Amino acid sequence: MPRDDTPTLHKQNAPKIVKFAIITVSTSRYETYGSVPTPQQADDISGTVMMDLISGSGLEVVSYSMLPDNETLIAGKVRELVGLDINAIVISGGTGLAPEDVTLEAVEPLFDKTIPGFGELFRMKSLEEVGTAAILSRASAGIVGRCAVFCLPGSPAAVELALKELIIPEAPHIIKHI
Numbered sequence: 361m362p363r364d365d366t367p368t369l370h371k372q373n374a375p376k377i378v379k380f381a382i383i384t385v386s387t388s389r390y391e392t393y394g395s396v397p398t399p400q401q402a403d404d405i406s407g408t409v410m411m412d413l414i415s416g417s418g419l420e421v422v423s424y425s426m427l428p429d430n431e432t433l434i435a436g437k438v439r440e441l442v443g444l445d446i447n448a449i450v451i452s453g454g455t456g457l458a459p460e461d462v463t464l465e466a467v468e469p470l471f472d473k474t475i476p477g478f479g480e481l482f483r484m485k486s487l488e489e490v491g492t493a494a495i496l497s498r499a500s501a502g503i504v505g506r507c508a509v510f511c512l513p514g515s516p517a518a519v520e521l522a523l524k525e526l527i528i529p530e531a532p533h534i535i536k537h538i
Contacts (some may be wrong), residue, residue, distance in 0.1 A: 378448060378531050381423035381441045382410045383434070385453035385463050386514065390428040402426050406452045406519045413523045414450075419531065422446060429454050434466035442470075442507045447535045449507060450527065453514035455498045463511050464498055471502030471509070475534070478510065478526060485525055486518065508534045 384399065384407040392402075399407025407424060414421050423441060427433050434454070441449055454463030468474075478501035486494035499522065501510045508531065512522050 376418075376532070378419045378535055379422045379446050380414050380419060380531075381425070381444075381446045381449045382407060382414070382421055383425045383427060383437060383441075383449065383451040384410075384514075385427050385429055385434060385451060387428040387430075387460065390426050393426065396426055398424055399426075405516045406514055409516045409519050410450055410452060410523065413520065413528065417528045419528065429460045429462055431462045431466040434463055435470060438467055438470055438504060438509060442505045446507055448527075448531050449504075449509045450523070451509070451511045452519050453512075455500070455511050455513050457496060457498070461498075464500055467509060467511055468500060468502065470504045472505065473503040475501040475503070475508070481526055482512075482522055485521055489517065489521060503538050506538050508538065 382399070384402070384404050389402050389404060396402045399411055404426065407426070411421050411424065423446065425437055427437060438449060451463055451467065454461045479499045482499040483494045483497050486497055497513055499512055501508065503509070510522065510527055512519055
């Protein structure tokens with residue numbers, strides 16, 4: 361059976377410019393640094409990884425935010441960013457199993473559509489990296505309006521894996537369809 365070239369054709373016609381917003385969710389960093397304009401000013405390694413990988417791939421980072429683990433603030437920031445000319449939001453942190461991890465509780469109710477394959481593939485790729493600890497991941501993605509939203513664990517390694525292996529290669533393709 362011949363390989364389906366539809367994804368390749370779609371990617372060829374995908375937008376070349378994709379505007380990203382980055383959000384780091386960390387109560388401890390927020391309490392120490394407050395709201396800062398760059399991840400470097402908050403010693404935010406995951407934020408720096410996101411910024412460097414996205415910018416280094418030819419895509420554009422137009423916004424960075426640091427927020428505490430607070431459902432209202434997280435949901436409010438996502439709503440605000442969706443109202444701007446932003447194609448994708450990447451959120452790092454607050455996706456674990458601890459009671460204070462509320463990123464998904466804040467963001468998933470906003471999804472118009474979910475992208476279940478993102479979480480499935482992220483956990484599969486994480487299994488290769490961290491073994492069965494991948495079961496703890498609640499990484500998730502969905503569409504809010506005309507914006508793709510990706511919720512990632514807070515670890516720099518998880519952020520790098522998600523961006524390099526999934527988000528950067530597919531973001532223009534996803535944006536084309538929304």
